[in-house]
Amino acid sequence: MRLTCPICGERDRREFYYKGDAVAEHRPDPDAGEAAWDDYVHLRDNPAGVTRDLWYHEMGCNAWVVVTRNTLTHEVIETRLATGGGA
Secondary structure, eight states, rough: OEEEEEETEEEEEGGEEEEEEEOOOOOOOOOOOOHHHHHHHHOOOOOOSSSEEEEEOTTTTTOOEEEEEEEETTOOEEEOOOTTOOO
């Protein structure tokens, strides 16, 4: 898969580190309990279709990039710099 960094241009996805969903994470309260923390740390959605992911251009300019892509077709729909809260 190729990703287009808004700063560096098109690159192989191996230059990037995948962070996960490009949405604000809702961290449990420190006293939320073991089940809440287990879900937060270990469980991730695995949607089929269009997703927004956060990628870090580790082997390039060190930018955080939001990638909109289709997990069924592997089409990269859009890439843009992440701003503010990471999305």
